[in-house]
Amino acid sequence: MHRTFQIQLPADKTTALMADLLQFDEVIGVALYPDNSHKPVGDALSVQLLNKGSDRVLKAIANRCGDAPYLVSTSLTESIIEPDQADKLENDADEAIWEEIETGMRHQGRITPNFVLLMALGGVMATIGLVSAPTRQIMPFVAAAVIAPGFEPLAGIALSVVLRRWQVLWRAIQSSVVGYITLILTSALTYWFLQTTGEVSLTDFTRSEEVYHLANPSTSDTLLSVCGTLAGAIIMSSFRKSIIAGALIAMVIINAAAMIGIGLASGRYDLAEQGLQRFGFDILLILVSCLLVFGSKQRFFHHRRPVA
Numbered sequence: 596m597h598r599t600f601q602i603q604l605p606a607d608k609t610t611a612l613m614a615d616l617l618q619f620d621e622v623i624g625v626a627l628y629p630d631n632s633h634k635p636v637g638d639a640l641s642v643q644l645l646n647k648g649s650d651r652v653l654k655a656i657a658n659r660c661g662d663a664p665y666l667v668s669t670s671l672t673e674s675i676i677e678p679d680q681a682d683k684l685e686n687d688a689d690e691a692i693w694e695e696i697e698t699g700m701r702h703q704g705r706i707t708p709n710f711v712l713l714m715a716l717g718g719v720m721a722t723i724g725l726v727s728a729p730t731r732q733i734m735p736f737v738a739a740a741v742i743a744p745g746f747e748p749l750a751g752i753a754l755s756v757v758l759r760r761w762q763v764l765w766r767a768i769q770s771s772v773v774g775y776i777t778l779i780l781t782s783a784l785t786y787w788f789l790q791t792t793g794e795v796s797l798t799d800f801t802r803s804e805e806v807y808h809l810a811n812p813s814t815s816d817t818l819l820s821v822c823g824t825l826a827g828a829i830i831m832s833s834f835r836k837s838i839i840a841g842a843l844i845a846m847v848i849i850n851a852a853a854m855i856g857i858g859l860a861s862g863r864y865d866l867a868e869q870g871l872q873r874f875g876f877d878i879l880l881i882l883v884s885c886l887l888v889f890g891s892k893q894r895f896f897h898h899r900r901p902v903a
Contacts, residue, residue: 602642602656623680626641650898690834693758704770706774722782724739739850743774758900782854782855
């Protein structure tokens with residue numbers, strides 16, 4: 596996909612920015628609407644460009660506008676038809692810009708009632724999976740991995756370190772702590788409720804096949820988690836949000852967090868400790884994978900920090 600930028604800027608900055616845009620090979624089309632912006636007051640520009648030129652255009656906007664008020668909205672464009680530049684369009688890059696990645700992480704991982712409820716529901720589903728028979732575990736595990744937004748806050752920690760965005764780092768840490776404490780507590784309450792109603796027993800938990808694999812991960816289990824965390828970081832940085840579910844399913848961090856809650860609720864502190872070890876290991880995997888991917892994207896592709 597390609598991009599369209601809608602730019603609103605002071606009229607006295609338009610000429611210089613237009614000169615920059617017209618020189619960029621990545622810019623396919625530019626339309627000027629004089630005096631069409633009322634907030635902020637000034638001109639409006641519509642720019643169609645290659646994805647690979649996004650960072651260059653954003654740098655030019657920031658440099659030309661300086662401290663003057665301006666506004667940029669970005670969107671993905673399904674197609675651009677320009678016969679004379681067909682070769683450029685066919686060889687465009689598939690990278691998200693930092694501003695879009697940050698916005699997506701903020702939307703998915705900000706502490707809101709929806710975020711907390713989804714983490715809680717993920718904890719309920721993961722708990723049901725951990726105390727179910729092996730043949731019934733797949734559905735709740737998959738549902739919990741997809742529903743609980745536990746990946747984005749941790750990925751946000753890594754992104755903020757790479758970009759040195761300390762305010763973003765603080766928000767990501769807060770979301771991670773609140774989200775996973777909610778999930779662990781909900782898992783403990785769910786297990787207590789199921790045990791109280793006679794639906795499950797301690798044996799269902801201690802003999803669970805998934806609990807064994809979480810406590811004793813094999814090489815293949817570890818490799819699957821590594822692939823999942825790397826895939827998650829690549830998906831986020833390449834704006835392939837529609838396939839993020841596959842990466843989330845490969846991770847077991849939600850199940851490990853639920854195992855901590857059940858272990859505490861059942862008095863099996865040894866299993867809670869083993870769940871904590873796997874939980875910490877998965878957090879480390881996510882942070883390292885995201886640092887590696889985001890750091891590589893910054894070094895070899897973007898070469899800039901977010902504009903704001």
